Amino acid sequence: MAEKTINPILKQVLELGPTIAFFLIYLRIRDETFTFGGAEYTGFIVSALIFIPILLAAMAVLWMLTGKLSRMQVFTAFMVIFFGGLTAYFNDERFFKMKTTIVYGVMAGLLGIGLLRGQSYLQYVMEEFLPMEKEGWMIFTRRLCYMFAALGIANEIIWRTQTTDVWVKLETFAFPAVLMVFLWVQIYKLQRYFIEPAEVAKD
Known part of the structure; x- marks a missing residue:
């Protein structure tokens, strides 16, 4: 469909x-x-x-x-x-809280595997919407891999050391906001690797 x-x-x-x-x-x-x-x-x-x-x-x-x-x-x-x-x-509410760690961990792991193979799996998913040179995709993927890993570690620390109230608020608002800001900052910083529509058409 x-x-x-x-x-x-x-x-x-x-x-x-x-x-x-x-x-x-x-x-x-x-x-x-x-x-x-x-x-x-x-x-x-x-x-x-x-x-x-x-x-x-x-x-x-x-x-x-x-x-x-x-x-x-x-x-x-x-x-x-x-x-x-x-x-x-x-x-046991701990299972639901550790879900976030595993999701971020899996994402970091998948991107990391691609990087070890000299590939950007992120490019396969987003290239249609964000045409960019391979070097840019590798940089973007590496940074996002680190960010997912950092968020996973942060989630583990927070749910193990803070109250459920704190975890719910951070899970609902802080983590998505941090990731969104990070993505926009990276897109801004990687503009020099963008491919203009005319160049894509020629290829």
Whole structure:
């Protein structure tokens, strides 16, 4: 199915909405305890479990509207379902918190493998939207690999040493904001490697 164009604001709502919903639900029920099947669950765990169908519903709508889901979106959904299931089964919120570390770790690992092979896997994903010389892609990929690794390490330190409230706020707002600012800064700094549309057409 060919990818369709949708309103960019709607696309952002579908992509970021589930995370914001998780944050708001957590704020509402964080101090409550829920009993299911004779077991008590914290508000955080219940919020994490509610987050799963919200995320899947948003992805389903996005797929119906665009006809496409990125590998990263599918991978993230799998991780959320898998670690959400472990969180519920073991009644242990640590599983859901370490999900973020593993997602960032996998991304850093994949980019790192490509770099070791002299390739930029990031180029395969983004070249259509950001034409750039290979040297630029290698620099961009190396820096993003380091950033994913740093975010993964930061997540481990934060969830192990800080309160759940702090982790939820940083997970919802700080990590995405840091990554977004980092990407924009790198795009600005790598402008000298950009390929003009005319050059791409000649190739």
